[in-house]
Amino acid sequence: MAEGPPDHTSFVPGPETARAFRTALGRFATGVTVITIAGPDGPMGFTANSFSSLSMDPPLVLWSPAKSAARFPHYAAARHYSIHVLAADQSEISARFIRGGAGFDGLPHEINAAGVPIIPGVLARFDCEQHAAHEGGDHLILVGRVLRAAHRDGKPLVFAGGSYGDFAATDRAQKAGQAPMDALLALTNGLGNVNAGLLALGRWIGATAVALMVAIILIQVFFRYVIGTALAWPEEAARFLMLWMTGLMAPTAFRRGGFVGIELVVRLLPGKIAAGLTLLLLILSLVILVTGLGLAWSEVTGLGGRFETDSLRVPVSLDLSTWMKVPKAWMMASMLVGLLLLISVAVELLLRNLVVLLGGTNDLRAIPGTATMGAE
Numbered sequence: 266m267a268e269g270p271p272d273h274t275s276f277v278p279g280p281e282t283a284r285a286f287r288t289a290l291g292r293f294a295t296g297v298t299v300i301t302i303a304g305p306d307g308p309m310g311f312t313a314n315s316f317s318s319l320s321m322d323p324p325l326v327l328w329s330p331a332k333s334a335a336r337f338p339h340y341a342a343a344r345h346y347s348i349h350v351l352a353a354d355q356s357e358i359s360a361r362f363i364r365g366g367a368g369f370d371g372l373p374h375e376i377n378a379a380g381v382p383i384i385p386g387v388l389a390r391f392d393c394e395q396h397a398a399h400e401g402g403d404h405l406i407l408v409g410r411v412l413r414a415a416h417r418d419g420k421p422l423v424f425a426g427g428s429y430g431d432f433a434a435t436d437r438a439q440k441a442g443q444a445p446m447d448a449l450l451a452l453t454n455g456l457g458n459v460n461a462g463l464l465a466l467g468r469w470i471g472a473t474a475v476a477l478m479v480a481i482i483l484i485q486v487f488f489r490y491v492i493g494t495a496l497a498w499p500e501e502a503a504r505f506l507m508l509w510m511t512g513l514m515a516p517t518a519f520r521r522g523g524f525v526g527i528e529l530v531v532r533l534l535p536g537k538i539a540a541g542l543t544l545l546l547l548i549l550s551l552v553i554l555v556t557g558l559g560l561a562w563s564e565v566t567g568l569g570g571r572f573e574t575d576s577l578r579v580p581v582s583l584d585l586s587t588w589m590k591v592p593k594a595w596m597m598a599s600m601l602v603g604l605l606l607l608i609s610v611a612v613e614l615l616l617r618n619l620v621v622l623l624g625g626t627n628d629l630r631a632i633p634g635t636a637t638m639g640a641e
């Protein structure tokens with residue numbers, strides 16, 4: 266007799282091979298349900314994975330309790346019962362209703378019109394009326410007519426090989442459904458990388474500007490108080506560096522800190538409401554930043570930008586023979602660059618919040634040094 270491929274264990278089910286039979290049956294992954302009835306001493310539940318859909322018209326489902334179960338007589342006799350399909354994070358509920366489990370102790374529940382206990386928050390529920398009972402060896406096949414059904418979104422709890430797990434779809438329909446989210450994530454993480462690079466460069470230049478500013482102030486102190494004659498250019502040069510430092514450093518603070526202050530309120534709110542509120546604030550700040558950008562552009566390119574600084578000069582040629590006065594536009598350009606970086610960060614944060622709202626938080630890359638804006 267053919268034994269099957271070499272990687273298969275093949276056997277005839279019987280008392281000797283009960284364990285192997287169980288193992289083979291356990292290869293079939295199922296969901297997990299809890300079937301509840303009004304027991305003689307109050308609400309009663311029974312964990313079962315033998316649940317199956319049976320008929321659309323009339324609406325029928327089935328499951329099979331073991332005749333050996335202590336609770337069997339109550340289930341065989343029950344006229345009404347509710348079948349609860351558990352979600353991926355509800356294995357604790359499953360454990361309550363196996364032998365020796367805590368049962369309904371401390372588990373919030375309601376009682377429906379038929380007197381059946383209802384566990385809220387499950388993935389789906391079928392309220393049934395006993396329709397038929399069929400012989401099934403050491404089990405009884407109970408067929409229930411579904412009087413009312415309910416469901417919500419979420420991942421199911423899966424049971425296979427004696428272990429609980431959850432479900433990850435790999436088929437094409439699911440992938441097609443994920444395509445827009447994948448694109449949004451790629452865009453968000455891509456812009457995140459660009460911003461991270463630009464801002465790191467900005468921080469280096471900003472830090473150099475701070476160092477130069479300190480050096481220039483010390484030079485001025487030396488000239489004013491030691492030599493006795495102050496130089497003409499240090500104040501304006503320090504202002505120049507200060508503006509560039511602010512323009513290049515502020516976007517990093519915005520990216521890491523978001524809306525300081527309002528963040529405390531946002532943290533108290535549930536995830537999606539917080540993300541929605543943050544999204545609204547980001548849209549508002551984008552409007553303000555873009556308006557600011559328009560103003561900065563006209564400052565740099567308009568009449569104001571054509572003026573020259575009072576005391577700052579730079580060499581025009583390599584031999585340092587000719588010097589020119591630095592145009593004010595070079596100073597104002599710090600505002601333009603700063604606003605462009607702030608806008609880029611605001612767009613990134615906006616996309617991040619959109620991802621959070623659409624439930625893709627787990628695939629977001631964290632912003633280093635943050636605990637905000639959906640990074641958690």
Ligand SMILES: Cc1cc2nc3c(=O)[nH]c(=O)nc-3n(C[C@H](O)[C@H](O)[C@H](O)COP(=O)(O)O)c2cc1C
Pocket residue numbers: 297311312313314315316328329330331332333334335336337359362363364365424
């Ligand atoms: C995931 C899972 C699925 C189960 N499915 C069934 C089932 O379909 N039928 C059944 O009789 N017992 C099933 N059991 C075992 C029962 O929940 C119960 O523990 C067992 O029948 C003993 O019940 P008793 O305490 O009333 O004697 C399952 C247990 C687990 C953990």
